[in-house]
Amino acid sequence: MTMIAISGVLLMAAAALAALRIPAAPGIAVSIAVGLLAMVAVHAHTTLRGKFAVWAGILSGLGLKGNERVLDLGCGRGAVLLAVAKLLPSGRAVGVDIWSTSDQSGNSAEATERNAKAEGVADRVEVRSGDVRALPFPEASFDLVVSSMAIHNIRERDGRKSALDEAIRVLQEGGRLAIVDFMVVDEYVEHLRLRGMQDVELRPLGWRFWYGGPWLGASLVRATRPAL
Ligand SMILES: C[S@@+](CC[C@H](N)C(=O)[O-])C[C@H]1O[C@@H](n2cnc3c(N)ncnc32)[C@H](O)[C@@H]1O
Numbered sequence: 001m002t003m004i005a006i007s008g009v010l011l012m013a014a015a016a017l018a019a020l021r022i023p024a025a026p027g028i029a030v031s032i033a034v035g036l037l038a039m040v041a042v043h044a045h046t047t048l049r050g051k052f053a054v055w056a057g058i059l060s061g062l063g064l065k066g067n068e069r070v071l072d073l074g075c076g077r078g079a080v081l082l083a084v085a086k087l088l089p090s091g092r093a094v095g096v097d098i099w100s101t102s103d104q105s106g107n108s109a110e111a112t113e114r115n116a117k118a119e120g121v122a123d124r125v126e127v128r129s130g131d132v133r134a135l136p137f138p139e140a141s142f143d144l145v146v147s148s149m150a151i152h153n154i155r156e157r158d159g160r161k162s163a164l165d166e167a168i169r170v171l172q173e174g175g176r177l178a179i180v181d182f183m184v185v186d187e188y189v190e191h192l193r194l195r196g197m198q199d200v201e202l203r204p205l206g207w208r209f210w211y212g213g214p215w216l217g218a219s220l221v222r223a224t225r226p227a228l
Contacts, residue, residue: 007036039212050208051180051218055080055148058178058220059087067091068143071170073132073163073179074150076104078112078125084146085121094126094142096135103153133162140172147179149218151188160184164191173227180205182218189221197223 010032017025059080064070067090075081075095085093099107109127116125130136132151145167154160167177177197179188185202192200200223209218 006039010036042207042210043212046209046211050210051148052079052083054205054209055083055180058180059084059146062144062176062178064088064091064144069141070094070144070146071096071135071137071142071167073135073145073147073167074098074103074153075112075127076107076150078115078119080146080148081112081125081127082116082119082121084144085116085125086119088124092124092126093121094128094137096128096130096132097150098131099129100153103150132166133159135166135170137170139169140175141170143172143175145171145175145177147181149181151179152181152184157184157187160187161191164188165195168192168195168197168225171225173225175225177221177223177225179221180209180218181221182211182216185219185221192221192223196226198226199224 014025014029014032017028064087066088068088069091070084070088070093072081072084072093072095075097078095081093081095095112097107097109099109101107109129112127113122116122116127128136133154147167151160151163154163171177177192181188189200189202200221203220203222205218205220207214207217210216211218
């Protein structure tokens with residue numbers, strides 16, 4: 001939506017320059033078109049390849065043993081859920097979602113289950129319907145909680161804080177949290193530190209996770225639940 005809005009404003013500006021017969025108008029219009037095409041190309045790369053490659057690096061950096069219980073908050077059709085499931089031959093990957101089709105097209109529990117079968121990991125994947133602000137799991141149920149581009153969809157700041165509190169609640173002591181998101185990640189870092197999480201760090205993920213440009217770049221937030 002942001003890209004469409006920026007495109008509209010820039011094209012209106014180019015049309016106004018052309019209408020005023022300003023000599024530089026064609027050059028400006030070409031520059032705008034090239035810029036917009038570059039934004040579209042970067043966006044397409046992120047959604048089709050970049051986010052998968054970046055998450056593969058994040059997951060391999062976690063050094064999983066293969067028997068962990070992992071929860072994916074807002075798993076959607078399973079991009080991260082299935083990638084982590086492949087690293088868990090004797091573990092379990094659980095995805096929870098409200099299946100909003102405005103946040104992801106074709107979003108449904110059935111679609112994610114079909115994808116799990118197609119990727120050969122259905123035996124270790126469980127898909128649940130639920131809101132990340134009130135998770136349907138007992139305390140300390142997971143060794144790792146991941147989430148990709150999901151929590152920012154909760155509009156109210158208090159709702160996003162509840163999602164983080166729930167992630168902490170379902171993590172066992174020493175369990176880890178890895179969230180990729182944009183726009184509101186500083187807020188996550190502040191809240192996780194306030195809640196006593198350890199080793200809280202924020203790392204921008206670079207151009208392979210840009211949604212059109214650096215102004216919509218995703219970052220990784222990592223933290224560990226302290227052992228008592
Ligand atoms: C942009 S999609 C990302 C999906 C997936 N994580 C991925 O990276 O492909 C955001 C997902 O968050 C889910 N979502 C949004 N708000 C949620 C909430 N309050 N509880 C659970 N899931 C939510 C949406 O239904 C959607 O599947």
